[in-house]
Amino acid sequence: MTTTVESGFSTESGSRRADRARLFAQPAAVVVIVGAVLIWAMTRNNDSIEKESLNWSTLLGDTWHHLLITIAVAVIVVVISVPLGMMLTRSWARPVAPFFLAIANIGQAAPALGVIVLFFLWTSWEGFWCAVLPIAFYSLLPVLRNTIVGIDAVDPALTDAGRGIGMSGAGVLFRIEMPLAIPLILAGLRTSLVLAVGTATLAFFVNGGGLGELIDTGYKLNRTPVLIVGAVLAVGLALLIDWIGAVLEELLGPRGLS
Incomplete structure (x- = not known):
């Protein structure tokens, strides 16, 4: 006797519905919260120092x-x-995989500010790339590890079947x-992007720009509205990047796994 099970009320289906609802709710919440804070900041009676930071040109420039x-x-x-992770899964490269993972792990285990400052002292660079390169080093591990694990x-039965029908390595x-x-790689990329957005607020230490300049200005000059706007924009951008990652996971993941 065959028993059919109705899957419409399963835990998995409910989880999928919750995930899809979150895909719509998260960006809407970000827009509402960031919009409300910007309206408050731009319509209040700001002094001359606050007006230098709380104007559309500065806010859009720092966010961009x-x-x-x-x-x-x-x-x-x-x-x-991704290419390094692919290489390290090949049998001839497996002995050196722990070495590369250890290097990537050092990048993430070390304090982000320390990585940026040490890179600055080592190269004597300033500006955009002096911020980007150490932040990239700091953000490598999730994608590298997830590529290997994925x-x-x-x-093995699938790979053996592929070789059995004549596929090359x-x-x-x-x-x-x-x-x-791909699902695991995208999950790792999503984590890396959120790490990058948060760590990018430290780019101002090496004249790299970004929303960290607003936060630093608000803190040093004791201007709470500037500090709040910089922090809210940074958090909102991180949540939007996380949402984009979730959308990419939904769109690019194998259909059979959705």
């Missing part, structure tokens, strides 16, 4: 610069971590292993 730092970090992390988690990697590893 912060976003550029995050985008540059994301590109560097993907270009380095590929290693693929059922590269064919198995790109047509079987990587597509199945």
